[in-house]
Amino acid sequence: MSEADTNPSVPALSVAGVSHSFGEKQVLDNVSVTVPRGTFAVLLGLNGAGKSTLFSLITRLYDNVSGEIRVLGNDVRRTPGKALQRLGVVFQSKTLDADLSLQQNLLYHAALHGLGSAEAKRRAAEALTTVGLADRAHEKVRNLSGGQARRVEIARSLMHRPGCLLLDEPTVGLDIGSRESVIGIVRGLVQQHGLGVLWATHLIDEIADSDLIVVLHKGRVLFSGRLPGFLAETGAKTAREAFRIMTGTASTEEEAA
Template structure:
């Protein structure tokens, strides 16, 4: 089989794994959110498609973490709507969140439990039987290269290994959408590259839709969909190549600088 034929077959297989009905993996529609008089998000709208890597690019304080808190229902939606594969998170939260996996910026693993124990605890919260949970845990630990550390305490892992475990945990209930909030913060260059590469592989091979929040330009590629969030507002949204071209820039870094300079305001919303 030639390489073009193999690529076509893989793309077709991924497309066939998408949810029926053609619904976006994530639909953000007119979301605004305030902390008292301070506006953190201002009429934010964009979509994440299945089998697509969408980078949410913004500096600290842009509103990325507020948006993640709304998607995961840590905060209630004040204005607008959020849907996950067609399920509104306000009207059908169970159906929506069942399809969602999340990796938050702060570490949320129990350091004194083993890798397997962390995964089994998470599986129990999702109602997965212990037998099935063990099978899934073993499979995921093998995929992330930590099967030989299954019985070790999490505190003995490196930062990069902990992140890989958190991603595995987020995938344990087999979601179709994965959110990652600044997932590579504090990691060295190699660990960052490994994590980004692993997530991109999930998109290509499993057809998962990914929303990747970051402030690091080198984590974004021309093939990504790019959402530029600044001071709570979306300044650009679309294929990264188009965002760069429309900004009259040569790369993501320059495009971001031009967009944020042109649209800078005196407001300073919380993240």
């Protein structure tokens, strides 16, 4: 265990002064985000705000050429192996192998992280219990509902014991019950294990009063703080109204990111 893992002052995720462009189009402009440990942070923004691009930089799918990104104190450019080892990710697109069982999907991920067979099976059972699917470990993924598959992806992201979780629009396409289940599981991980979570969404109703709110709009961070500050800064009575005022948009549910 590194010094950063035992030092509570080191945040789960630190993004400082990051910009990114595709050709002449700038999609992120001097973005800074800090997610302390034990914090559920909501990255709130419409389609095209830059949420997925930011996630791609954090996970090294893209290279950040400006600013600095650290996961539990580990710089993703200078020590990518250490940084990614502390990071769990649930992408918006489906990434499970439908022809493999739940357990097999998790064991494959464990092998990529160098875990031995016995330890991997133990962790898979533990992770599937956490998401309420231990009794379906040997079923094929194709038999699952969309919400259940999302829960398996969360279980997979826990296999290597990360300190920070990124979830990119994880409830898109899910019914209300499945959305509540997925959100509840992740909030439980924050409370029980002290994980830092960055949850990207365009849905205002996924915000809880205790969350850290980060508003990303057209590649820029317009606000970072708690709900009382969000309301006070805009003079709004609700988070939905505050978002509309701050971004000059009609609704956060007009487009799905």
